[in-house]
Amino acid sequence: MTPLKTIIYNENEGSFYDKLYEDEKLGDIFNELKEKRILRMQEIYNYLNKLLNNPPSLPSNYRQLASNLNDIVKNAQMTSDEKAKYSKITKKIEDKRVTNQDLIELAEIYNKYIIWEENFETD
Structure with missing residues (x-):
């Protein structure tokens, strides 16, 4: 056999x-x-919702998603390495070739600079 x-x-x-x-x-x-492995849009949504503090709105196209992710952190005081890595990953999203590992790296940077909305609430 x-x-x-x-x-x-x-x-x-x-x-x-x-x-x-x-x-x-x-x-x-x-x-x-x-x-x-390159992720599809629905997989990207699922990962971002799990990984990100206060995730951005999740539109139906890759270019708008990349734009939303960039808009949220545009005023963040990132290091030049973080900016370069973040920009590279959002470009991969826009080009429809983002991977699992890319999203994990993006989340590390994003979550470092984006604080949960609840932290801004006042009593």
């Missing part, structure tokens, strides 16, 4: 894929690909 991995990859025994299984690298590769 032919092993399932041979059927899936249409490879012979002793192939590159066997080496990946032996070294247990396939899981690492899968996780890396999952992290680098």
